[in-house]
Amino acid sequence: MDFTSLFLPCARKGLIKPLHALLLVSGIGNDFFCSNKLVSMYAETGDIQSSRCVFNQIPRKNTLSWNFMISGYVKNGYFREAINCYNQLLTNSGVRPDFFTFPVVLKSCEVLQDGRKIHCYVLKLGFECDVFVGSSLIHMYCKFGDVGDAFKTFDEMPLRDLGTWNAMIAGFCQNGKAAEALGVFEEMTKQGVRMGAITVSSVLPICAPLDDLLLGRLIHNYSVKNGFECDVFVSNALINMYAKLGRAREANRVFEYMTCRDLVTWNSMVAAYEQNNDPLAALKIFSGMKENGQQPDVLTLLSLASIAAQRGDTRSGQTCHGFILRRGWTTEDMLAENALVDMYAKLGNIDYAENVFDGMPVKDVISWNTIITGFAQNGLADEAIEHFHLMAKCDGIMVDQGTIVSILPAFSHVGALLQGMVIHGITIRIGLLHDVFVGTCLIDMYAKCGRLTEANRLFSEVPRKSPVPWNAIISSHGIHGNGKEALELFKQMQEEGVKPDHITFVSLLSACSHTGLVDDGQKYFRDMRRVYSLQPNVKHYACMVDLLGRAGHLDAAYQFITSMPVIPDASVWGALLGACRIHGNVQLGDLASDKLFAIDSENVGYYVLLSNIYANVGEWNRVDRVRSLAKDRGLRKTPGWSSIEVNNKVHVFFMGNQSHPQCEDIYRKLGILLAQMKSLGYVPDYSFVLQDVEEEEKEFILTSHSERLAIAFGIINLPLQTPIQIFKNLRVCGDCHTATKFISLIIKREIIVRDSNRFHHFRDGTCSCGDYW
């Protein structure tokens, strides 16, 4: 009887064991052909034990026996065993590997070293010309990120088939080399090789990083014409391509058209809406997924966690966390935990984020970047910096692009120029200076640490095809009070063909606002919609209120708010309240604060502003009322402080600080300065004293404001020629502003004050802001 025809049907029905027994009874179980086939079939059905057992019993194994065994291991995920088996084949089998051996064994390499060794042996046997072997080598090198050797192998191949091209394109693409992948793709087309479905799904992922929607659409078209749309890989790749290019609707069209959807399809569509800021649509897809009986996996939960964060929905965030814990996904790899850290940080629950982070048995660079970003974005720059230093002490964790863009904003926030410069050095060392995001963060850091010249220099070096670095440099000039330059840069941006985005206008409008360029600001606000087809959002409206309010057009600002097509949020009313503080308008201040307390009763800043407005006009009863209101709600005033970097150390001063070792010197210096200032015409402005006390005490209060302590400390400790640069966490006080102008005249040095709002460069008795801020 011929048993060969029985193997396949038996395997399909899971009847290999009975067949094996039958073969043994028939006396041909140990037949060479049957044994090899059994090794293969057992492995095919997942029974690797039996497969190995039969294999071991073959007395004189041929190459085919070995190939089946190795392939069996690989198919069942036993990569180490596959490599061991291959090594046994080389050392003591008496037979040699053939063309079929290498593609399989290359797949099982878990370290580059193994792959290289195999490559050497391939060369020794002269097998490198085989298309299958060559393609597998390309794949192996790319898997370990060695695209150089992959391309070398590719380049030297005398013959290539579609699989070879696919391997090289996918390899470049998976290593983030989209341009190179496109190059190979174009070469392939030039040589007349037509894309197959696999090529299509390899090429589609490069469209997003190249920002090439046209290419994506062309390939989509080609796929439809060639019937590839039925291929689930192709459709999934199309969904992802459209989603990443911001076309959630088109992604959904592909999704709707699909007759057969798999887990990747559902995940991709959920992620498509999630990444395009449509959490509700994403949740709808997720419901569809459940209705279709598709079980979620860890990637589904990643999207769900991000959706929870977007919606500010702590409760569903915790549900995600619980689900992940129950499935045991936190132990599998760091993916899920990193996502949870990110989610909790974005929800503002930084304690939870830190808990998850601390509980991670193994942390990778993404874990560290995520927690650093989390702290920084929750305003905890010190904690961010502390974790950055902890990270540096960890073995095997290397600073990457993500680390740099997460830590630089923290340094910018506290004005730690020297530490920021160290990062600049690292950037150069690891070759990231021409990365647009790193470059942009450096521009921002230098600008916020007072080095606008350095920011300009960097701007001239980074690639500037995207609006991102332009936004940074425009905003830099804005905070330094160079409104005209900001407008000039905006013009230049358009001359270079860079399309402004929403953030460009936030930077531009606030630059106008800081410099009092009311007409320009209004013009650009109108142009946003008319010329650039950008719909202003609530942030832009807040900028406009700020622009009008700061310039003293308080009624116009209020009128503007009442005519807004979007619901004004705290930033809008906050801008109005701030303007009321500057211009002493109690009535509108009352109105704005009523609105603010209704929207966000927890923000202590609004209570302080309102009480300042009352104090300014001497309405001490109302001051007390506001203060006790804040106190009843458990809010405490953010204490004002100023810092200065001297000898690589940041010194922090609070108002009336008496604990500094050089305290006596500082107050003596301030006393001398006060006398000199008065002789030059300085008159203290007591309206900035927010306590109802005697005049003499008022003078002392003003003199011991934190910014003055820091300036005096700088005068005492910094070399004569160096500018004195201080950082204040709140807005600089008006009287200190006047005083600093006098001080700059007396000591003949430049004084730079960065407050929570902008920069003030004091020189020879004047300030760069022209007293407008």
Added chain:
DNA sequence: TTAGGGTTAG
């Protein structure tokens, strides 16, 4: 009687 190349993340 055997083989390679494809889609989802931070």
